[in-house]
Amino acid sequence: MFANIIVKESLDKVAGDWDFLQEKVIPHFSTFKAVGQNIYGIRRRYVGEAGIIDPQKGAMSRHFEIGPQGMLEVLKRPLEISVTTSGTPHRVSHNFGYWHINDMDELYLRLPGETPDALGYSLIIMGYPDENECDRFAWYCERCLTLLFERVCETGRLGFEVFWKSERQAVTDYNQNVRNRTCPECDFTNPLGYCWAVSKDTPEERTARGCW
Amino acid sequence: MSRPEPILHYALELFPQGAAQTHFGEWREAGVYWVWSGATLATDLPCIVLEKVEKGVIDFTAHGYLMHPILSGKIHHISHLFGYWHASDADRIWLQFPRGEASVYSLIWGGKSGVHKQDRLLWFCPKCGNRLAERVLDTGRLGMEGFIAEQLDAVRQFNSDVERRKCRSCGFVHPEAYGFYPRHDSAVEKAHRERW
Numbered sequence: 001m002f003a004n005i006i007v008k009e010s011l012d013k014v015a016g017d018w019d020f021l022q023e024k025v026i027p028h029f030s031t032f033k034a035v036g037q038n039i040y041g042i043r044r045r046y047v048g049e050a051g052i053i054d055p056q057k058g059a060m061s062r063h064f065e066i067g068p069q070g071m072l073e074v075l076k077r078p079l080e081i082s083v084t085t086s087g088t089p090h091r092v093s094h095n096f097g098y099w100h101i102n103d104m105d106e107l108y109l110r111l112p113g114e115t116p117d118a119l120g121y122s123l124i125i126m127g128y129p130d131e132n133e134c135d136r137f138a139w140y141c142e143r144c145l146t147l148l149f150e151r152v153c154e155t156g157r158l159g160f161e162v163f164w165k166s167e168r169q170a171v172t173d174y175n176q177n178v179r180n181r182t183c184p185e186c187d188f189t190n191p192l193g194y195c196w197a198v199s200k201d202t203p204e205e206r207t208a209r210g211c212w
Numbered sequence: 213m214s215r216p217e218p219i220l221h222y223a224l225e226l227f228p229q230g231a232a233q234t235h236f237g238e239w240r241e242a243g244v245y246w247v248w249s250g251a252t253l254a255t256d257l258p259c260i261v262l263e264k265v266e267k268g269v270i271d272f273t274a275h276g277y278l279m280h281p282i283l284s285g286k287i288h289h290i291s292h293l294f295g296y297w298h299a300s301d302a303d304r305i306w307l308q309f310p311r312g313e314a315s316v317y318s319l320i321w322g323g324k325s326g327v328h329k330q331d332r333l334l335w336f337c338p339k340c341g342n343r344l345a346e347r348v349l350d351t352g353r354l355g356m357e358g359f360i361a362e363q364l365d366a367v368r369q370f371n372s373d374v375e376r377r378k379c380r381s382c383g384f385v386h387p388e389a390y391g392f393y394p395r396h397d398s399a400v401e402k403a404h405r406e407r408w
Contacts, residue, residue, distance in 0.1 A: 083243035105243035127323035
């Protein structure tokens with residue numbers, strides 16, 4: 001109906017990164033990137049009924065959250081939009097070795113590839129934090145869920161680009177003293193924490209990544 | 213009209229296995245996001261995102277997978293899905309992916325604190341791009357159900373007055389509009405949903 005007024009130039013010329021799933025665009029989102037009011041993470045992963053397989057990290061389909069009833073595993077099925085609401089401590093086994101607490105809701109979606117052996121897409125979308133909104137890295141006792149250690153990252157005030165440096169510092173601080181990992185209530189000692197990026201692992205952290 | 217319960221899981225399968233309830237085809241609140249899904253078969257007219265820019269209209273026709281950001285303030289129309297141009301103060305994300313013989317779509321709306329308060333519905337002359345009509349919706353106050361009702365009311369007001377639809381610049385008469393849900397279409401609205 002709008003043929004008379006359609007812009008004739010190529011989409012790449014007039015609209016830039018107009019499709020986030022284009023092969024040449026996806027690398028921009030390999031960690032997280034803010035576009036407009038949201039922050040996006042896009043990964044190519046095998047997505048199937050058996051779970052999510054990351055080419056680097058392996059099987060990583062177990063998503064845990066801590067709520068009023070304690071810790072629970074949340075099933076994140078392929079082809080399902082699911083939301084982890086703001087303030088909910090959550091972690092994904094073998095993916096990042098801490099509990100992430102976001103002041104923003106996080107929306108997840110896993111899309112299978114076109115064929116069973118083709119890579120699909122794992123999408124995470126969250127709102128860009130406002131001035132007083134933060135991210136937190138926390139560790140709870142694996143046995144009794146007592147809060148052991150926490151670092152706050154002021155992503156709203158400082159900008160989201162401080163997130164990864166802050167994550168590395170939080171993991172380093174937590175790991176440097178066994179007392180940080182030892183529960184004052186039940187005396188259990190947690191395994192070491194580790195960062196999201198495998199490339200940042202120390203040998204000890206790489207071992208911990210395999211454990212939890 | 214009862215207000216649907218907010219949800220945390222929204223299946224993008226036409227027939228989700230083991231699900232007691234499907235939300236497919238419906239807007240739902242999922243956290244701070246509003247989420248909708250839909251699908252077309254190869255024989256159906258596909259949903260295509262169009263965006264209005266100074267130079268004219270950009271056509272985002274795509275096949276297979278697509279994840280297209282529609283940033284706040286961007287005037288856009290999605291063919292056969294809603295019969296108006298829309299500008300929101302909140303970002304939207306348009307998703308498209310193949311599923312067997314079908315193309316599945318999802319629209320994800322919002323995410324940031326303090327936005328999703330106001331929407332503008334607009335109509336432009338298809339021949340020359342001149343602006344014909346506009347309705348501002350106070351979405352923050354209306355909520356999802358109020359938004360659905362108000363956008364349909366705006367459509368019907370536009371359709372009811374041929375003078376509103378006639379371009380003062382080139383004299384072309386804009387065809388009738390239609391609202392978001394096909395189940396609300398009148399016969400005329402249904403016919404025009406298939407047209408644009």
